[in-house]
Amino acid sequence: MEEVLVVKNIKKTFKLSKKQQKLQGSNETYKVAVNDLSFNLYKGEIYGLLGPNGAGKTTTLRIIATLIKADSGDVFVNGYDIKKEADKIRKCIGFLTSDLKLEGFFTPNYLYDFFSDLHNVDKDIARTRKERLFKKFGIDKFAEVKVENLSSGMKQKVSLVISIVHDPEIIIFDEPTNGLDVLTARLVMDFLLELKNEGKTILLSTHIFSLVERICDRVGIIINGKMVCSDKLEELIADKSLEDVFFDIYKNEMEGKDL
Amino acid sequence: MKNILTIMKKEFARFFKDKRMVFAVLILPGLLIFLVYSFLGTNITKQLGEDTTKTATVYLVEPVPVGIEDGLNNLPNMEIKKASENDKIDDLLDKIKNKKIDIVMQFTTASDNKPDISIYYNSSNTTSMNAYTTINAMLEAMQHVELFHVNANSNTIYDVVDQKEAFGSIFGMFLPFLIITLMFSSCMSIAPESIAGEKDRGTIATLLVTPIKRSELAIGKVLSLSVLAMLCALSSFIGTVLSLPRLINQEIVDSSMKFEFSYQLTDYLLLLLIIVSTLLVLIGLISVISSYAKSVKEATTLIAPLMILTMVIGILSMFNTNSGSKNVGLYFIPIFNSLLAMGDIFAFNIALGPMLITIFSNLVYASLIIYLVTIMFKSEKVMFGR
């Protein structure tokens, strides 16, 4: 199978300011967010990252999406080295995370065209794609409403659609169904499967076990910045539910630490 | 290149589609300036920053009535000279106009046998004006009303001021400061919001995952902000020009009925180039600070010292404008050079060298600053530091 994403021993340490130390209630000046983490993605699969709050999921995804740099380790996307060819990587990934915001002053319609332009998408292709996606997510009725006036669910859908204006090969979604109602979450889930069927590779992080159970081919569990388990979904849930598997692994990990 | 345009287009759309923004940034400043200046109608003192203790050169055209010469010799800061027979009165008046000499006194006998004293002076020359006042005071003390007529001929123009020059020197002193202040506040009203604000709200991060280069983003931002700041400064400028008649010393406006606005097209073009190059520097500086700041509020706080510095430089330059030839090196100092250059243009005192130095050094500084903004946009600490 073709490896489209290789993450090798990446490490990311954040320096904590005085204010952050106070907020976290510790005197440590550093926070190791990602610690020697490795995994890979094969073409056409959906890989789910699970982990408790603060485990380092978002940090990992931000590193892969070229927003921040790992202190050490390697990342290859479609064979491109993230240290040397970040611009090429940006062309072939679509990244969605809650701290990438859209300018509230503009309408979904304007923003879609703007990002299509930045991604150099052909005008005609962009238009048909926009129509299809807007319709699919029910954005068409709100296409001319300023983003700041949209409901948070609608904003999330617009963000999602805009993150894939360029029809990327690799899609990286950080908690894509966070804050969506059941119906919309279902819509997103079906959409992800649809993308998979088109041959896209998808990496997502989530806290929702049912989502992982339904659509993921493989699962990685991150605890304290470490990948403690990366396996095929079928094998993980052979005799227990995913939630139970997760709890067992988590308990093991924490006991190991205490001892 | 295409990406820079895309960014600029978005920045313009953000600005012009926002009616409140257009009003607050484009219309309000000009309107306020017009209203404030029109209602205040202050007299801007011409003496600002000039040396008041310089010795005045006073020429006497013979014959000089007895007593007057002795009186003049006793006055402070005055060098009394007798005009030789070769000196024509018109030449002397020209010298007053060019500030080579300060006063010419001519004595004739009027029909009623009282001596008629003509005192020629130049109201745009402080030394001349001071001497004129002193001499008048002396004649007053001599009870001249009974003894002689002073500047009594209503057909003679005793003030041999060069209107264009007088106008220009007031402009040259005052306007550059005003313009730089307006430019600064224009930049202040848009750049922090567009850079620190977008950073704070997480909308720049969305751009950073697209294939656009950091340099393109930085250049697109700085250029579009410069254009907007330019428009904003223009609004203030129009407001100023419209209120000028009341702003400038009433005397001069009255006596300049025949005066024509005699700046040439090239003057305006030079001014435009100076303004544009200065705006790039200012917007650049403010962009650097805005990129560093984590929020609009922090940016505004950090920009305040720069603003005060600019004001101080502006005031310093006011005292520098009328002092004749200046050290060319001064035209390499950012902001100060723009003030000097604008002063020169307004005072009809243009030398090509300093103008070119100003424009090109500003462009070089602006490029360096934009490069710095690019580096900052690439920095994870700057863009995502918490």
Ligand SMILES: Nc1ncnc2c1ncn2[C@@H]1O[C@H](COP(=O)(O)OP(=O)(O)OP(=O)(O)O)[C@@H](O)[C@H]1O
């Ligand atoms: N810019 C930063 N500066 C300092 N610390 C950071 C920064 N970004 C993340 N961290 C810290 O790194 C750790 C991992 O954060 P991350 O956002 O990757 O977790 P996560 O797995 O996505 O959690 P969640 O499920 O809550 O989204 C956390 O302790 C967080 O506080």
Ligand SMILES: [Mg+2]
């Ligand atoms: Mg997260």
